[in-house]
Amino acid sequence: MSSPRRPPRAVLLLAVSFITLAISAAVRAQEDYDYNEEVNPPPAAQDRCIGVFLTYTFISRTKEYPHVKNASAQSYAFKSTATVLNTMTTDLQAWKMFIGFQHHEILVSASGAVITDGTDFPVHVENGTSLSGFPQTDLMNAIDTAGDLSQIRVEMHFTGTQFGVKPPGTPMPRTIKLLNDGYKCPAPTKKGKTCFTAE
Incomplete structure (x- = not known):
């Protein structure tokens, strides 16, 4: 067998x-x-907004060379995103967003936006910087677009260098706000690695 x-x-x-x-x-x-x-920002806050909803989200960081013992002098490559969402019944023309960077950041690249004053990358933004939409300069309203997020929201992806905030600390901006005339954003709310505000 x-x-x-x-x-x-x-x-x-x-x-x-x-x-x-x-x-x-x-x-x-x-x-x-x-x-x-x-x-993702809390849906309740976004859903209650009738204006413009802004977010900034820290994604990740990697220790850069040179590796130094002085924590405040150590550089980290970081990735983050920001969004501008139009929740109004009218279009948002020529949007401009201010991000209050505060950790000696150097922006190396940004997709979906340019520095408003035309400065080329890389750019030192340790005192904050204003960003404008490119190529999407205007954000349509949801009513005229059947809620098409690609037309009413822009998402920016940033790559850069920041200093002095080692893990597990999170290098967040001191503020974010819309710079368009006639809009006034309250101080942003921070939750985890995301901060958001609505006009």
Whole structure:
């Protein structure tokens, strides 16, 4: 009587690889879920807004060279995002947002926006900076666009360098606000790695 045949080694390796990939995908999905939960501003605050809703979210940082013992002199590469959402019944023309950077930041790049005064990157923004939309200078209203977020909201992605705030501290701006005439934003609310305000 013959004993049952063992599966070939290649089949076993393939099965192990498949299980490993499945577990890795599940972990990544969970990380993405957690990331989105943390980054998205509280829906209640956004949904109550009838004006302009602004957010700034710190994403990540990596220690840069040179590595130094003096914590205040240590540089970190950071990534962050900011959004401007028009929740009015009218369009928001030529939007301008101020971000009050305060940790000796140097912006290396920004997608979705340019420095309002035309300064090229990289740019020192340790005293804050004004950003204007490019290429999306105007934000339409939800009524005329059937709520199309691509027309009523702009999302900016920043890459830069900041100094002196080592983990687990979070280098947040002192304020964010809309600079368009006739708008006055209250002091921003901070929750985790996101701050937001509404006009």
